[in-house]
Amino acid sequence: MTTTKAPSAASSASTPLALTSGQLPRYVEPAMLVGVAVLVAGVQFLIGGFHLPSWLILTALLYLIAIAIGSSIVESRRKAVDRVVRGLVTAAFLLAVAPLISTLWTVVSKGLAVVNWNFITQTGGSAFDPDTLAVVATPGALQAIVGTLIITGIAALISVPIGVLAAVYLVEYALPTNPLRRTITFLVDVMTGIPSIVAGLFAFSFFALIVGPKAFSGFSASIALCVLMIPIVIRSTEEMLRLVPADLREASLALGVPRSATIVKVVLRTAASGIITGVVLAVARVVGETAPIFIAASFTDNFNSNPFDGPMQTLPVMAYTAYSFPGQDIDASQAQAWGAAFLLVVLVVIFNLIARIVASVFAPKAR
DSSP: OOOOOOOHHHHHHHHHHOOOOOOTTHHHEEEEEHHHHHHHHHHHHHHOOOOOOHHHHHHHHHHHHHHHHHHHHOOOOOOOOOOHHHHHHHHHHHHHHHHHHHHHHHHHHHTTTTTOOOHSSOOEEEEEEETTTTEEEEEEOOHHHHHHHHEEEEEHHHHHHHHHHHIIIIIIOTTTTTTTHHHHHHHHHHHHHHOOOHHHHHHHOOOOOOOOOOOOOOOHHHHHHHHHHHHHHHHHHHHHTTTTHHHHHHHHTTOOOOHHIIIIIIIIIHHHHHHHHHHHHOOOOOOOOOOHHHTTTTTOOOOOOOOOOSOOHHHHHHHHHHHSSOOOOOHHHHHHHHHHHHHHHHHHHHHHHHHHHHHHHHHTHHH
């Protein structure tokens, strides 16, 4: 008979098992980051002056090295790798957000100095003052605001029905093996990546063949925006319709409801939140286009609310032309460009807020 001798209590106490490792305090990471930043800044001042880009890069590199060494000594190699990777992810996030924050800060700071009630409600332009024999620049963006809303509104009225109906056909009627379905899907994918300037050239060429070489109009610019909006609406609506459970369709059809009524009253109502959100985001996507509108509608300082007669001004084109082709008063032209850019950012923010509100109101759970 074989017996096994159990380890004594004295031997177990002399060789304990280390089930846990050391742990750095929570304040070590921010304290180490601040210390490295101050050290790098001090060395730069001693060498020859402070330089922001090199300071940021050196601070990030030295911090990652320091936290890796400290974590390896106190904790473990696995924890050190985790802290380094987390630092790299944070640095990548800050690197991606920094240009956006810088752009927004520049536009808001320079645009708020120009935008006021008179700037929004009056038409800008240049006028000759016979008393002083000088050309006076009048700041104003009314013609650009009205042109932007008209051109974008017409484009939405044309694009939304076409895009939604095309998505309904692709999801609800066309079989996966249908050649027409494959063709439409391929064309939508191609149109999604088409350059915006190509859409402007297409619209201008199309109307030039109909009305002649002077085919600048707001409606022509709307057609150019339709080329950019339709594939976005089709793709977003198609994805929302695919998320609707098939059980809802089958239950409606089993009760004898026609397919068309099922689509209108069951499928579209269920996906209404996502469809409307996609439409609003598509409008926000094209409202800031400059190249197609500049080619198809040109620009003007005169107030024109007729989309079928003559050039029209929009906010992105106004910002581009005022900054690229300034008048005699360069400072006034640049101020008008920053004001138009600020109004455009506000308009895009409003569209995105509308999309969020609509998504929360029309969500199935909310109903």
